[in-house]
Amino acid sequence: MCGLAGLALRPGQTPSATVLDALTRALAHRGPDGHGHHLAGNVALSHTRLSIIDLVTGDQPLFAGAAALVANGEVYNYRELRERNQLHCATGSDCEPPLHLFRRDGLGFADTLRGMYAIALHDRGSKQLVLARDPFGIKPLYIAEIAGGLAFASEPQALIAAGLVEPVVRPEARTELLQIQFTTGAETIFQGIRRILPGETVVIANGAVTERHRRAALPEGGPEEIEAEAALTRLDAALEESVLLHQRSDVPYGMFLSGGIDSSAILALMARLNDKPVLAFTAGFDVPGAADERAQAAHLAAAAGAKHVTVAVTEAEVWRHLPEIVGAMDDPAADYAIIPTWFLARRAREEVKVVLSGEGGDEIFGGYGRYRAAMRPWWLGGKAPRSRGSFDRLDVLRAPTTGWRDGIGAAEAAAASPGRTRLQAAQALDCADWLPNDLLIKLDRCLMAHGVEGRTPLLDAGVAAAAFRLPDALKVQRSSGKWLLRQWLARHFPAAEPFKPKQGFTVPVGAWIEGVGDRLGPLVAAQPGIAEIARPDRVAALFRHAGGEKHRGFAAWHLLFYALWHRRHIEGRVSTGDVFATLAER
Numbered sequence: 001m002c003g004l005a006g007l008a009l010r011p012g013q014t015p016s017a018t019v020l021d022a023l024t025r026a027l028a029h030r031g032p033d034g035h036g037h038h039l040a041g042n043v044a045l046s047h048t049r050l051s052i053i054d055l056v057t058g059d060q061p062l063f064a065g066a067a068a069l070v071a072n073g074e075v076y077n078y079r080e081l082r083e084r085n086q087l088h089c090a091t092g093s094d095c096e097p098p099l100h101l102f103r104r105d106g107l108g109f110a111d112t113l114r115g116m117y118a119i120a121l122h123d124r125g126s127k128q129l130v131l132a133r134d135p136f137g138i139k140p141l142y143i144a145e146i147a148g149g150l151a152f153a154s155e156p157q158a159l160i161a162a163g164l165v166e167p168v169v170r171p172e173a174r175t176e177l178l179q180i181q182f183t184t185g186a187e188t189i190f191q192g193i194r195r196i197l198p199g200e201t202v203v204i205a206n207g208a209v210t211e212r213h214r215r216a217a218l219p220e221g222g223p224e225e226i227e228a229e230a231a232l233t234r235l236d237a238a239l240e241e242s243v244l245l246h247q248r249s250d251v252p253y254g255m256f257l258s259g260g261i262d263s264s265a266i267l268a269l270m271a272r273l274n275d276k277p278v279l280a281f282t283a284g285f286d287v288p289g290a291a292d293e294r295a296q297a298a299h300l301a302a303a304a305g306a307k308h309v310t311v312a313v314t315e316a317e318v319w320r321h322l323p324e325i326v327g328a329m330d331d332p333a334a335d336y337a338i339i340p341t342w343f344l345a346r347r348a349r350e351e352v353k354v355v356l357s358g359e360g361g362d363e364i365f366g367g368y369g370r371y372r373a374a375m376r377p378w379w380l381g382g383k384a385p386r387s388r389g390s391f392d393r394l395d396v397l398r399a400p401t402t403g404w405r406d407g408i409g410a411a412e413a414a415a416a417s418p419g420r421t422r423l424q425a426a427q428a429l430d431c432a433d434w435l436p437n438d439l440l441i442k443l444d445r446c447l448m449a450h451g452v453e454g455r456t457p458l459l460d461a462g463v464a465a466a467a468f469r470l471p472d473a474l475k476v477q478r479s480s481g482k483w484l485l486r487q488w489l490a491r492h493f494p495a496a497e498p499f500k501p502k503q504g505f506t507v508p509v510g511a512w513i514e515g516v517g518d519r520l521g522p523l524v525a526a527q528p529g530i531a532e533i534a535r536p537d538r539v540a541a542l543f544r545h546a547g548g549e550k551h552r553g554f555a556a557w558h559l560l561f562y563a564l565w566h567r568r569h570i571e572g573r574v575s576t577g578d579v580f581a582t583l584a585e586r
Contacts, residue, residue, distance in 0.1 A: 002060070003027030003048040003448075004070045004120055004141075005158055008129045009149035010207035015044035019162050023151075024048060026158035030072070030448045036060050038068045042149070042207065043122050043129055045070045052354060052453055053078075053250050054092035062091065064099045066125040071095040072154050073117035073139040074455070076245035081112065094248075095119075102130070107201055107213060114245065114461055118154060118196070129204040135217035136360070136459045137198030137436030140331065140444055144193045149207025155445075156193045157330035157569060165192050167570045174533070175404045178397070178558050179389030181334040182438035184407030188331055195331075198436050218428055218464055222419035223471040228487065231466075231474055235488055238466035239457075243269040246356055246457040253354035254279035256344055257308070259296030261367070261482055261489065261498055262358030266457060268493035270356065271304040278306040281348050281355070283340035286314050290508040303495030311347045313340055315512050323575055323582040326564040328449040333438045334561040336507040341446040349450040359439050360459035363430045364467050365482040366423055366475030374426040375476065384412065385426055390554045396538040408433070423472045435459075510546045510553020513560065516580075517543035523583035524559055529566025534559065 005023035007015040017039075024035050024046045031048025038045040038061040047060040047070040061068045078094035081087065081101070089096045094115070102109035102121050107130065110119070116138035121130040131152060133141050143152045144165050151164045159165045173189035176182070186194045196202055203211035226234075243266060247253060255270060257263045257280035270278045280301050284294035294310050301308035318339055325342045348355050362368050376382030389404055391397055408429070415428035440456070447454040457463070467484070474484045486498035513520060521543030525536035539559060546556035563583065567573050575582040 002050050002070075002072045003030030003154045003158075004046065004072050004118060005151070005153035005162075006045040006070070006120055006129070007043065007146075007149065007151050008204045008207055009042040011042060013042050013148040013207065015039060015042065019164065020044050020046050022162035023153060023158050026161035027154055029451065030154060032451050034059055036070075038070070038122065040068070040122060040124050041127075045120055045122060050353070050451055050453060051251070053094045053248065055250050057091040058093035058095075060093075060095065062093060062096050062099050064090075064096075065103055066123060067099055067103055068122045068124075069095065069099040069102075069119060071098070071117055071119045072141075073115060073134065074248075074453070075113050075115040075117060076248055077112075077114040079248075107203065107211070110201060110215065116456070116459075120152065127205060130201060131196055131204070132201040133196045133198055135199035135215050135461070136431065136440070136456075137217075138440050138444075138456055138459060140441065141196040142188065142193050142331075143196055143202070150204060150209070152196075155330050156188055156190050159193060160190070160569070165190065167572065168192075169566070169570060172403065172406075174562075175401050176407060177332055177334060178391060178533075178562065179401055179404040180386050180408070181390070181554075181558060182434065182441075183332070184411060184433040184437060195437075198432075217431055217461075218468050220417065220419075221469060222421060222424065224469045226470065226474075228474060228484070231470060231484055232488055232491070234466050235484060236492070238460075238462045239265065239269055239488070240273070242457040242460040242463050243356070244273055245460075246455045247273065249354050251353040252279075252351065253356065254281060254348060254352045255356040256280075256341075256348075256358070257282050257297045257301060257306075258358070259293040259300065260358065260502060261485055261496070262361030262458060264300055264493060264496035264498070265361070265485060265489055266356055266358055267300060267304050267306060268489065268496070269457075271306065278304060279309065279351060280306045281309045281311065281344050283311045283313050283344050285340075285508055286312050287508045287511065290511075291506045300495060304493070309347065309351075311340075311343050313343050315515075317343070318512065319516075319580065320578045322579045323564055323568070323577070324449075325446070326561055327568045327574070328445045329441070329565065330445070330569055331437075331441055332561070332565050332569075333441045334558045334565075335438050335442050336509045336557055338442050338446055339507050339509075341442055342449065345447045345450040345452045345454075349452050353451070354453045354455060355447070356455045356457055357443060358458060359443055359456045360435065361482065361485065363427055363435050364458055364464060365485045366427060366472075367481040368430070369481070371423055371426045371481060372476055372479070375422050375472070385429060390551060390558055393551060394538075394542065394555055396542055396555065396559075397534050399533070421472050423475060424468070427468065509557045510548075510550070513543055513553065513556045514545060514547030517546060519580065520560070520583075523580065524563045527563040527567060527583060529570060530559060530563050
């Protein structure tokens with residue numbers, strides 16, 4: 001896990017060393033173990049390194065012939081790529097095989113990569129710069145048109161910090177953020193900054209994009225014919241292979257453990273594949289009545305012989321660190337799970353540099369309740385995912401929130417490819433936007449803030465091939481999703497009690513906000529980013545009653561998040577105080 005950035009300018013333009021240094025400094029938290037530059041003509045590359053594999057010779061940029069590479073992430077099948085393709089590598093880095101494959105195969109170099117990656121390759125011979133991102137979008141990469149050409153970076157804030165882009169909000173994206181807690185598509189919330197899409201390979205020549213190619217994350221086609229027993233055998237092999245690959249590391253690793261299905265499966269596999277006890281980290285909330293997974297996680301850890309570390313997330317700690325947590329989310333995702341994820345990463349960094357996490361399990365295996373709703377026809381209560389926004393029933397915002405579902409609508413049309421069932425289409429929809437632009441941004445930014453690499457073994461080509469085209473009945477039965485994965489757990493890790501009703505994961509933000517609503521509401525309402533979009537009196541009233549109906553708590557949390565985000569990333573104001581001191585500053 002690292003940071004990368006660079007410039008690709010028009011002929012005759014020379015990259016500024018000052019700008020390159022600013023990009024590097026802005027990404028230092030992603031790579032605290034070292035940095036490197038490559039400058040050749042009108043192209044410049046920058047890299048900050050978090051050392052995970054090949055600690056001695058793996059510094060970047062990497063070079064081969066006329067090509068140079070910088071990368072963020074891990075190519076897990078790097079050993080197999082070397083052997084199968086008889087590559088002669090100068091280092092032990094997992095990122096060197098893509099460099100040699102590019103020299104041999106050109107733009108098809110990424111087709112056989114298994115991993116999470118954002119890659120920048122400069123070929124001095126063809127005078128091209130190539131940017132590539134992994135199919136699930138686990139690792140981020142952004143691009144912007146600037147005076148003289150193009151700039152790119154692992155985080156939008158680096159482009160802004162280097163003075164390449166002015167921080168201006170796109171109103172359409174702001175509305176999406178408030179209504180559904182993330183933004184969709186290639187355009188970010190910042191005017192002029194775009195995402196390289198998941199699976200996209202982009203060719204740049206003479207300071208402009210000349211080609212775009214896309215590699216799909218999910219298999220094409222509808223459900224295949226397979227019996228449950230054969231599917232279980234295939235799934236076991238795919239899961240074991242993926243976790244084995246995701247454990248490749250030259251530094252200590254552990255995992256994030258909840259009481260849920262996905263992390264239970266990862267724990268079971270890690271226990272199977274490791275001689276030493278697995279190191280598992282679990283967060284919980286010291287709030288009466290709040291969902292707390294620590295007891296269930298402790299039971300699972302004991303059953304697997306794991307070493308279990310718990311992290312208590314208190315209200316006082318949240319208010320103290322929330323400006324810092326939101327500050328890490330430059331591409332904003334107002335997912336309240338950023339709170340426990342940030343605290344887990346802070347604790348994990350004391351013992352490991354790599355953690356495995358269960359992101360992607362619901363999307364790949366069909367776990368969400370909204371999928372079951374999407375499978376039903378409308379006359380039986382079926383409805384499209386995210387058909388209602390957080391502010392639809394609240395008279396808080398100054399203007400109607402029209403058009404907020406346009407991005408989701410476009411993604412829905414693309415996800416409903418020929419042959420797919422309604423369930424598959426709903427899964428593909430989430431994999432297109434919700435997964436990369438909420439869950440994976442959350443994981444990336446919260447862990448990178450502490451120099452920890454997050455790995456997601458359920459988001460793997462082999463696992464997707466084994467699970468996505470399963471018959472609907474092997475994913476959903478009655479009111480239970482992830483049916484096959486639950487069956488696998490029942491057989492291989494029965495302590496998980498996979499068919500027992502689980503308590504949903506929640507963070508008690510609504511109760512916390514209501515408890516300080518009289519104080520916090522007016523502070524939020526007075527923020528410039530909030531004042532232009534919301535009615536101050538309605539904001540104050542919303543915060544006083546945020547602990548009641550769930551949609552009120554979500555709305556209040558989204559406003560609080562946006563107030564802190566706008567202050568840091570649009571106004572450019574950095575504070576070291578708690579949430580109250582930060583919002584009170586003028």
